[in-house]
Amino acid sequence: MADQPNPRRRHLMDPSAPRKAPDPEDVERLQRTQRRVVAALIVTTVLHLAVGFVIAADHVDPDRTDARVGLSIIATAFMVGGIAATLLVLHRSWRSPWLLLGLLPGIAGIWWTVL
Numbered sequence: 031m032a033d034q035p036n037p038r039r040r041h042l043m044d045p046s047a048p049r050k051a052p053d054p055e056d057v058e059r060l061q062r063t064q065r066r067v068v069a070a071l072i073v074t075t076v077l078h079l080a081v082g083f084v085i086a087a088d089h090v091d092p093d094r095t096d097a098r099v100g101l102s103i104i105a106t107a108f109m110v111g112g113i114a115a116t117l118l119v120l121h122r123s124w125r126s127p128w129l130l131l132g133l134l135p136g137i138a139g140i141w142w143t144v145l
Contacts, residue, residue, distance in 0.1 A: 041047050042122055043055065049145070061139065065119055065121070066120070068119050069116045069119045069120050072112055072115050072116045072119065073112060073113070073116050075112070076108055076109055076112025076113075076115075077112070079105075079108050079112075080106070080108050080109040080112075080135040081105075081136070083101045083102070083103060083104050083105035083108070083139070084101070084128070084135055084138060084139035084143070086101055087101035087102050087105075087139050087142075087143045088097075088142060088143050090143075095144055098139075098140075098143040098144055099140060099144060101139065102135070102136045102139030102140045102143065102144075103136055105135040105136055105139055106132060106133055106135055106136030106139075107134035108135075109131070109133075109134070109135045109136075110129055110132030110133070111132075112132070113128055113129055113131060113132045114129060118129040
């Protein structure tokens with residue numbers, strides 16, 4: 031029994047059969063998918079944060095209009111920053127008309143809480 035070599039386990043590296051190099055197209059496709067997933071996570075997270083600020087502005091005392099407007103402005107800043115970050119993750123210019131979407135939480139927040 032001592033004469034028989036142990037069979038090599040398949041999960042270990044085999045020096046006589048190295049792994050082949052990954053295809054550059056496959057690597058690029060994987061990276062593009064990863065960027066899209068991260069961009070979706072950024073937008074979703076920042077959107078929830080901005081909506082949370084608008085809801086918080088609604089729960090502030092009605093006499094504190096300054097606080098309501100301030101929370102709506104903070105929501106707008108986070109949303110614009112999140113959209114800019116998403117554009118940068120996707121390797122696009124951060125100066126884009128898409129940044130105008132970041133104004134929506136502030137406009138909606140002021141309309142909902144102040145007007």
